[in-house]
Amino acid sequence: MTIFLIVLLTALIFEYINGFHDAANAIATVVSTKVLTPRQAIALAAVFNLIGALMGTAVAKTIGSGIVDTQYVTMTTIFSGLMGGIIWNLLTWWLGLPSSSSHALIGGLCGAAFATANGNWEVLVWGKGLWPKVVLPMITSPLLGFFGGAFLMFLLTIFIHRLTPRVVNGVFGKLQLVSAGFMAHSHGSNDAQKTMGIIALALFTGTKSGAFKDLPEWLAFLRTPDFVVDKWVVVVCALTMAAGTTGGGWRIIRTLGHKMVKMQPVHGFAAETTAALILHSASIAGIPLSTTHAISTSIMGVGAFKRFGAVKWGIVERILWAWVFTLPVCGLLGYLTERLCQYAGLK
Numbered sequence: 001m002t003i004f005l006i007v008l009l010t011a012l013i014f015e016y017i018n019g020f021h022d023a024a025n026a027i028a029t030v031v032s033t034k035v036l037t038p039r040q041a042i043a044l045a046a047v048f049n050l051i052g053a054l055m056g057t058a059v060a061k062t063i064g065s066g067i068v069d070t071q072y073v074t075m076t077t078i079f080s081g082l083m084g085g086i087i088w089n090l091l092t093w094w095l096g097l098p099s100s101s102s103h104a105l106i107g108g109l110c111g112a113a114f115a116t117a118n119g120n121w122e123v124l125v126w127g128k129g130l131w132p133k134v135v136l137p138m139i140t141s142p143l144l145g146f147f148g149g150a151f152l153m154f155l156l157t158i159f160i161h162r163l164t165p166r167v168v169n170g171v172f173g174k175l176q177l178v179s180a181g182f183m184a185h186s187h188g189s190n191d192a193q194k195t196m197g198i199i200a201l202a203l204f205t206g207t208k209s210g211a212f213k214d215l216p217e218w219l220a221f222l223r224t225p226d227f228v229v230d231k232w233v234v235v236v237c238a239l240t241m242a243a244g245t246t247g248g249g250w251r252i253i254r255t256l257g258h259k260m261v262k263m264q265p266v267h268g269f270a271a272e273t274t275a276a277l278i279l280h281s282a283s284i285a286g287i288p289l290s291t292t293h294a295i296s297t298s299i300m301g302v303g304a305f306k307r308f309g310a311v312k313w314g315i316v317e318r319i320l321w322a323w324v325f326t327l328p329v330c331g332l333l334g335y336l337t338e339r340l341c342q343y344a345g346l347k
Helices: 002-032 038-053 058-065 075-095 101-116 126-160 165-209 217-222 231-245 250-259 265-285 291-306 313-343
Strands: none
Touching: 002 038, 002 075, 002 101, 002 165, 002 231, 002 265, 002 291, 038 165, 038 231, 058 101, 058 165, 058 265, 075 101, 075 165, 075 313, 101 126, 101 165, 101 291, 101 313, 126 265, 126 291, 165 217, 165 231, 165 265, 165 291, 265 291, 291 313
């Protein structure tokens, strides 16, 4: 029971960090275009993150049972995977790099499970999990974001090219409130579910191992024979992410909203709408998509349509390297943490 409480606390710490790490993705454009002040944007993101987190559990089921073979998973496996993601998220946040919390968590879990299985590659659910729901979307979603953002900007340009800049800014300043809310909602519906899936996996593991067999009756709800995401898990994760969102993420906001592309409200609307549609579709399909990849590439696409040279490609290169390293580095961190736990005699 003690190890479960440690895992639960670690999962909620990851969720809190995810809130202030990835919430910056949802509000960077609305802050940079000065449609909302930072404090107003954070409040909007917190509310819509909370609402989105309460909607559906398809992504949670993928994380809980579709990434690694659960017969190898122990409580320390889950703890080690979470630690791999937490370390990477804090490092990239400190550097101001918008990396993927989703891939950090998945990489950490895979590395930890690989260590638990003593190097057995079959522990990774490749054909039905990792390839179609992690690796392939990791390739396609940035392309959809880039070209989708550019295409939507093209369509908007057709309608606004005869309007004065003052009218355009006035209209899209209001519309960006809608797109920013939609983006925050989509982020909550996808990212909060990842921690729900981890907690569901911990509950299943604890039930399977017999860790919960002597629990008093009032804690019987912890026992679960399947990957059922109980309401208390959903509510706790949603509230934790909303609390994390209020912590902000100013380093990442500066990178996405100011350093990469200079935007007006119409550009922010196009980028947010594109990314939100991609994330919303992924949530319905149970795909744990990277919010960072979706919004960053949408901003790049919008900026490239505006003028190819408007995108500061040096900043983009730094972001891309962070993306490339996220899965393998977090896998290594999860692996080393699990080995350390084994060395210390923890199970």
